[in-house]
Amino acid sequence: MVTADSIMSAFTTLLVTLDPPGLAPIFLGLTAGLTRSQRRQVALRGTLIAFLILTVFALFGAGILSILGISMGAFRIAGGLLLFWIAFEMIFQKRNERKEETSKVAITIDHIQNIAVFPLALPLIAGPGAISAMVLLAGSFAEPLDRALLIGLLLVVMGFVLGALLIAERLDRYLGMTGRALLTRLLGVLLAALSVQFVVDGVRSAFALPA
Template sequence: MFDIDHIVNATTTLLVTIDPPGLAPIFLGLTVGMTRAQRRLVALRGSIIAFCILAVFALTGSAVLSLLGISIGAFRIAGGLLLFWIAFEMIFERRNERKEKTSEVAITRDHMHNIAAFPLALPLIAGPGAISATILLAGSFPSALERLELIGVLAACIGILFLSLVIAERVDRFLGATGRAILTRLLGVILAALSVQFVVDGVRSAFSL
């Protein structure tokens, strides 16, 4: 059954976790020297690969947890703590530094080949935070129809990310260093609140409160 609250919560969580504004300057660093058409192709391939990865976890994540004997409540607590750490990194500007180091290593090793798959799709877009958030959200979309809604949310979020990568150069010039810092911190605070809510829901579920 269509639940607008779940849709809004899922969209907000995924967008903040994927962090399109934070990925834009890193994407520019990864694709330095490329033409606009080449950048668009890398962005498209990376977005499609990341969507496929997250869609698989959205459809099979809960089954994997059941197979491992992990309750959704326990995973919500663990995932919430992980998302809180990501929010902490965003607020104190540590996440972008880590992502930039990842991109620098990839450029050195692969010489710009296959960067759409690594590191753009994995781990920069579909990283541990996005994967954890997807599995957590899947618990709120239990039926097959609701899972399709979650896939739709994923597609919309990845679509927004793709657009942000396509216009990354313009957005980066528009925001500037100060604008990026303010936006990243604001998104970090929102993600921190969402992660705490995941932990609260997990505790309630685990202890049947």
């Protein structure tokens, strides 16, 4: 049975990795020219698709790793390093620049039609970091009830993501450039610490070291 600390750690990891406040200004640029109703539809569809993608990885990610012959310890180390890189980007303001470039390319190619699927759901919400985090967390939530709890936590965090997208215009105006930069850096430091813990747990698991 998972502990309260594990639940809080999982919730924090998902919240920081998905980064609802950071998505808000990018979503505004992505949906420029759309009406409020159209923006709401894009936000709802994109969030739902991202939730389904991450749920699939939470349920079957470990099985896929097993088929490929990858141990959970090795994946924890790799995933932790990936999350640390995302944290590094957040601290030094590189992540939003990369996401904004992704969104610009998507608008050029597909314009508005499938914007909820690409790039909003994948890779802006359910990106490599979020997918890695779900697979890593699923290793600690191995029992069926624990796994259901993890998906419930994901649903709650997705509610924050959807809320941030729906109030993106107001949120962006309220935070301002300084507020967004400060919040992103604080979340990045927190994610860096969590990612290091993933690596430590992965090394212990891979080499069967005592806690």
